[in-house]
Amino acid sequence: MFERGDGMEDRPSRKEFKTRLELMVRELRKDILSGKYLPGTALPSEVVLVEQYALSNNSVRKGLDMLVQEGLIIKKHRVGSIVANPHQSKIVITLGCSPSIERDISLSRILEMFHKAHPSIQVNAVTITGPDSFDYLKTAQTYLEHGIIDVMTINNINFQEIMEHECTHLFEPLVPQTNMYPFLNETFSYDGQLLVQPLAFSPTVLAFNKSHFREAGLLEPDSSWTWDYLIRMTKKLTSEDRHALFFHVLSENRWPVFLLQSGISMADSAIGKTAFINPKLLDSIQLMRQLINDRDVFAHYLSNHSNDAENLMRQGKISMTVQNYFSMNEFKNTDIEYDISPLPFIHTPTTLTHIIGMGVNRKSAVKDAAKILVRYFASEQAQQAIRDHTLSIPGIKPIAETAPSFNSGLNRPASYSLYKEIIPTFRTHRDLGLTVRGFKKMGEILKLFLSGMMDTPALCRMMEEELQSDLISRRIE
Structure with missing residues (x-):
């Protein structure tokens, strides 16, 4: 209940009236939707609402009209405001x-x-x-x-x-x-x-088939793994009908990981144009090309969507893939024996967050x-x-951070909660320092480089020529 004063100094401001009106509408809406006021029953009269919320008659009517527009009440002459039947008006x-x-x-x-x-x-x-x-x-x-x-x-x-x-x-x-x-x-x-x-x-993580690692006598991946170590250690996983690793390289939620792990933002004013020829950035891009062209490790598969990698994992055609928790839902109703680990890294342990x-x-x-x-x-x-x-x-x-409320039978990885430990490594696409337009351009440049149609000097020239105008503007900070 609001107190009313008799003096001019006690008259509420327009802002206070608006706040009280919003409170009245919000509370009445909540009471209707929660079932406190059932369909066909009347709300408190306008006189009662005027007193309860210290509003004018016009303000109360305005608030009730809002509820009418939402379909929550109907006004009946000489009866008042009646809660609408949800089956009649929605x-x-x-x-x-x-x-x-x-x-x-x-x-x-x-x-x-x-x-x-x-x-x-x-x-x-x-x-x-x-x-x-x-x-x-x-x-x-x-x-x-x-x-x-x-x-x-x-x-x-x-x-x-x-x-x-x-x-x-x-x-x-x-x-x-x-x-x-x-x-x-x-x-x-x-x-x-x-x-x-x-x-x-969801952060981006490394998903792996536990049985494949067990059969090959390999220890499972952990946070100490670098990409170089993955390349050296997991060639044992590749056989005539199976490869160690595959992911959809051109996915906007996959290739940025390698650039982010360089620790370089292209919009860093302290680096300037040299960002495009920074050794760490180039190392990360070259590592990506080395990885996907190593036929002893990476599957030579023509994919057009990230789901292709999950399909190959389900079929046992690959032992590892780069994915996030959202795409991991593709495994929730399967019996594949899998787990997850933090992504391998090159310069800086970093992961992309969606x-x-x-x-x-x-x-x-x-x-x-x-x-x-x-x-x-x-x-x-x-x-x-x-x-x-x-x-x-x-x-x-x-x-x-709490276990599910019941056993839904989903195929959850044992290391589901590892994301809590890697939160400090979370980055987003924007941390690359590129606008969305620049991000798309970068993807097109990488297509040429990763397919071997461009050498490193040409890569550096094209990045500088194409991306200089697409560094993140400080106006959106």
């Missing part, structure tokens, strides 16, 4: 998703949970696709600007694009959750505001309901579902 939210989101966070399961908890809100999920993963935002931007989608899934590369294209105004600021890993909120923040709610993350979240369209006509959806995906119930039903790492730290 708020419809359109959720724009990446193609892999079902695998990554068990989307349909959490939406089913959400619909049971919030029967007055209907979520329709649509898949957003583009020519490649970097064009996800390009495809989604039109939908956002025209209010076609209300919520969208976003990863850290998408968010880098959002900042570089000055599209942050399209997203509604959110309230950070203190129980999330801090680096997740930092990744999705801009100008001190959280614009995307983190949901799950982060997934959800953002609310600021132009959404059902913004309040959209926020409820995003908060639910970040709730303990939804985060526990990610922990229980996937191999992905949920964003809420206590849930991620």
Whole structure:
């Protein structure tokens, strides 16, 4: 209950009125959605709400109109505000998703949970696709600007694009959750505001077939392994119908690992143009070419997607692959005997981290309901579902670091929790110091170099010529 004063000095400011109005709407919405007020029952009268929240009659009516627009209540003349039947009137939210989101966070399961908890809100999920993963935002931007989608899934590369294209105004600021890993909120923040709610993350790791190592009499990989050591030690794993290692080299979540392990950021002003001929950076790129061209270690397989490597692992055609916890979900319903270890390294033990979240369209006509959806995906119930039903790492730290709530029978690696020990080695694509456009150019340059169509001096010249204008601008720091 708010106290009212009689003097002018006690009159609340416009900001205080707005805060009280938002509190009233939020609490009534919560009470309706939680079942405190059942369909067909009346909310407290306007007179009671005026007194309870110290608002004017007009402000209370404005707040109730918001609930009418959300489909939560209907107003009946001389009766009052009646809670709507969710089967008669529902708020419809359109959720724009990446193609892999079902695998990554068990989307349909959490939406089913959400619909049971919030029967007055209907979520329709649509898949957003583009020519490649970097064009996800390009495809989604039109939908956002025209209010076609209300919520969208976003990863850290998408968010880098959002900042570089000055599209942050399209997203509604959110309230950070203190129980999330801090680096997740930092990744999705801009100008001190959280614009995307983190949901799950994954470092890149080395997955290996335990039985293959046992049969070859080799010790399993650990954090001391370098790439050179892997090349020397694992040739015993290669046979006529099996190779030691394979991964989809051109994946945006694979090749950057080698460049990051050089410890060099191309946008480092202290290094300047010499970054492109830095010995550590060149060592890392040359190591990648040496590795994938060593037929005693690396499978000569023409892949077009990262899933190809997981398929080869399932078939027993390779003994190791570079993957993350999201792609590890491809193994969750198999009987393959596997485990994971930190990535081998060259100069600096470093791994690439992939982060997934959800953002609310600021132009959404059902913004309040959209926020409820995003908060639910970040709730303990939804985060526990990610922990229980996937191999992905949920964003809420206590849930991620606790065992699943029941034995779901998933094929989890024994070393699942190793990510906790390697958090200091986490880096994102942005740590390369390149814009997303520059990142795409770098991928094209590497195609030529890794295929042997370019020597090292030509590589250095092309990097300097093509990437100089695509170093990360300080304006998005």
